[in-house]
Amino acid sequence: MKRLLLLTALITLATYSLADARVKVKGRGDKMNFDPESVDASFRPSMDLMSKKCIKCHTMERTVIAIQTGRAPLTGQPFDKQAVKAYGIKMLRKPNSDMNKQEIRELVVLMNYLLDENKR
């Protein structure tokens, strides 16, 4: 009985740990996105911004996979904080990206937060 309880406790702990490990994701395929409810309230405006601006050229699925796996899904290049800044600068300079420096800064901070949350 003790073993059973211990096993149950371990499974519960492991499951809890996994459940808290990443920012929640909802939807699938092209509809995949981070669940705003699972993001710190201070980042909600940035989440909205990301959901509006980034989908102009690609789906949010690409961003989610990059954050969750630490790899840019198409190129396979590492997706860490350094890469996030580089992508931010790339998007800032991209013609017709329709994002200014302030917005890029917000999104870089948001993605750094998401990367940190994903590591927990």
Added chain:
Amino acid sequence: MKLSLNKIMPGILFNALLLLLLVSTNAQAIPAFTRAHKVECSTCHTVYPELNEYGEAFLKSSYVYFGKGGKSAKPKETAPQPAKAAAALKPAASGADIKGAGDADTLNKLKAGAMRATDGSYEETAAVSPPPQTEESHPAKAAGPKAEGLLLAAIPEQLPISFSGSLHGSYNGNAVNEFDFSSRAFKLNAGGNFSDTIGFFGTYLIYTENAANISNTSQTPTNMTQKNDIGELFLIWRHALGTPINLKIGRLQPKLGLWKSNNKLSVTNSLAPYSYTVGQSVFRIEQPQDALEANAVLANRLFLAGGVVNRKHQNAKEGYGHISYKFGGADFNANEPDIDLNKDESIFDFLTVTVGGYGYFGTNGTPNTTAGVSPTQNKFYRTGLDLDLLYKLFRVKLAGVMGRDDNPELSLTKKAVKSYVAAVEGQYSFLQNLIGSLRFEYQDDGRGYVRRYIPTLGYTPLENVKVAVEYKHEIATSYRLTSTSPAQDFTNRIGTLGVTFSF
């Protein structure tokens, strides 16, 4: 009431473009590099086939994707397969919505997909969550011995070929046949790399019609040899012996100007400084040559190239050199500039300027390798300066070249000719897939003076399909069509609707 075709033609062209705008939807392009690297065409192109700065970096990297290279193949690595992996990780992953909290099972599959696609950790991730055992995705087929064998053999997993076609309709009020819809070309392209060590590229013009000169509509890609033939075919030894130097050999466009011949918005009109000829000489800056070239990117922003050309039936070596430097923007290795995001916007955050200079000297004419036959030779040189300026939605291209031919008419009595040709093109990106440009060209090639005004509107309804509407207003002053014909003034007004597609 009888309608004049001259009056309704602009309307037809406009409506055709409007129709394409209305029916278009988003799609992915699929030519060779896109297939190999799983990226959109717009990663490297503005409006295809014009390159953006990442496309230029890819070109300079000898068709090895940014950040890669210099490593030998590792037995444990598997060849990239993100397309299959991505397909597997979407609905096939679980068939249910991701439940949040990481949805461990699905996310493991996501990881498996991305990891397999990139760093070859298929075995580890497959152990966590094996993909569905379909015929195609069975490990033995998808990433098993076959893939490893291909990798060890340095053979690309995807056949690195693609095709491109172009169809043009034109209107020339001065021509006997005012409307010409018979212009078309079909080309095979191949390109890629073997184990990031050897780059290769080839184009073969399968079919084309018409040729280009000053008196008719320029219909076909003029980088070709104007017959069914290999346009370019070359190999590149990347970073030879561990140095930054790349060695390129084969038939290739010598690195002279900043832009390759097809690196332009227009589907028909090549940049005059690169495409003009003098007298009987067929030499053009953009002409593919049998050459050996060494080039290198130094300090990320300096590009140097130099080479030797051996012209067929000419026992005289030709030589050339190129230097360019990039200020601002991503460097030649596609590294982003270090912009401080905490500071206010500055003009320098968005300004990119590339300057380049080049020189070429050579000899052409009748063969000088036949014993007992005195050749008629033309010694020539070209020297040019280019500038590419990019600021937000604006782009300006400047190109100027001067040259001298000591006997371009290949006559027994030599008569030297100096040539001066320049072009300036301004571009504006209305949308990501809609760019307008206006080009002015000035050409003094020894037979007279030509000025051209060329507005172009390029649009890609799909990333691999381009529609371009162009108008060329060409004014020739005291121009002799041949060396013996009288000088005359004439004006050409040529409208073109062109469609180019690749697959």
